[in-house]
Amino acid sequence: MAVRGIAASVGATVLLAVTNRVLYKLALVPMKGYPFFLAQATTFGYVAVYFSILFLRYRAGIVTKEMLSLPKVHFVVIGVLEALGVASGMSAGAMLPGPAIPILSQSFLVWQIIFSILFLRKSYSLNQLLGCFLVISGVIIAVTSGSDEGQFLSNVEFIWPMMMIGSSALQAGASILKEFIFIDGERRLKGKRPDIFVVNSFGSAFQALFVFLLLPFLSNLKGIQFGDLPAYINDGASCFLNTDDQIACDGAPFLPLLFIIVNMTFNISLLNLVKMSSALVASLTTALAVPISIYVLSLPLPYMPHGSRLSTSFVLGASVLLLGLILYTLPKSAKQRKNE
Template sequence: MSLVPLGNYVFFLAQLQTFGYLLVYFGVLALRAGRVSDAMLAVPRSMSRTFLAIGFVEALASLLGFVGAANLPGVVLPLLSQTILLWQVLLAVTLLRKRLGPAQLLGVTLVCGGVCLAAWPAGGGSPLTGINPLYAAIFCFSMLFPALDTIFKERVFRQARQQLGTDLDLFVANSVGSLAQALFILLLLPLLTAARGMAAADLPAYLANGWACFQGLTPSCGSDCSGAPLLPVLYVLLNLAFNVSALELIRQAGNVAMSLTMSAIVPVTILAFTVPLPYLPPAPPLGPLFALGAAVLLTGLLLFNAPVWLPALSQNLKQWAASGSGGRAAAAMRPKLS
């Protein structure tokens, strides 16, 4: 919905999000000064190349993702975003030399099959009918960069654990990564403006119009900014809150809970786009295969993550069973009152 008023100012919205992240992450890091040691703060300097790579891929992911999403119906975004799993598998096999188990291979197959089923025309039609393949390809390609981002961050945390003997604070990694992302956004400005068919000299006027549209005013180009500033502000705040909550979830509960949460979000997001919402055009007709495809996709995600969450679930069930049997044994040993 945030792209409705700012659809003509995707680049402006991307920068608003980038620098908003920067302020929040460094603000939280400042509040955690007592918990973050000097040794942790020295980690980014010792791994400067990796952090620069993180900033570069995050900048590309943000910009390409916005360009693709601005020209696609919202209901297809949760489906197309699952191509990140394919990129993760490809990178894990080629760069990390990891071997996937049968459950993960089956999970990837089901995710691909679920996307195809959901997009297959049947009955009411397909949500992918009539979309521009170029923007769909751009959005799918943008998923490569978050996949690369996870590999670089995994390397940072692994090496930091070896240096520090403990885990690196998440906000150190994200603050410095966001700073590197903002740096690359500034460095890529000439290329980005050229890709939009805009001269560098026109950038100040574009940003001024974007700021006017963000405030809900009519810019000089006459673009319709209905819904601003409420929608874009809500988007930035909620997206920041989601990312901070996700970081806290990883810190408190580990990647098991994070993996399950992200898997559960997929069908919820798809359903959200089928609800009639203000400012959005009616959702495209969804055939009966769409629900089946979404279910298959979610099953594939759960299978792919099974090596992560299944052992934890088994351990919790054993602890529950042990506590239950202990409680029954204690009750049996209590003296009966006549």
């Protein structure tokens, strides 16, 4: 029964992962001119959902007052990193071909390893380091597939794939800091780790705050002056709700709302899979979603009728990246697990 439950959870998580990646790009079609507004709407959605769950877990006695009293400075830094990561990722995602988004986002693994070695003093096995090298190679092959005319990314400015990779670096830094909070919290709580919804709720709250506070700076990078910011927010809301006939936002509000709902559902499903099985199974599950997402995003889709032509070098890069992900998540020996 347990095996069937895990299998069903894996299938649901793969489906949600693919749907989430596809809707991420589709939601940015109507919101192409307002990625920062979409980032703000998404983070506020997270805050509402996570704090509602946190409240229920506190009432049930799962979350304690000691957990809620953990130092908030680390959550502030997480908020800054995730705010910059989400905003830059959506800005780049609006300009990139759909299939490029899932493959460039996998640089998250590389940054995570680098940061965990530097800040958490972690060590990694040979197969993990080799897998990381293959991920880097796959990303490089995919990105450089646009260096020649007619290739996959030939009409895309180089800044956009670099910004997507930078977004992954920021979010990887936030994930390492979350891991540190769990380790430090276990020491402060005398052997009991903080509840995951404590970390997610406060991290999301500060993320929403800093996405809002950074709007003047981020919008200025897109040529929007500070004095024009209220009009930008108003136009963004009108586009999100699709209430202004003078702003072309076909697909809103259905696509942005559907993305936000599926994105939250995917994160909860992934968390449930980790609880039912292990982080290894969750990693393999999300890795399986990468090539499926790339293929689906290359097809003609609603509001993206032309699709994308996958170059040979891009397919090669995706294959190398997937091999690296699989190699990285190979089961560890008992000795390796003991040394972690």
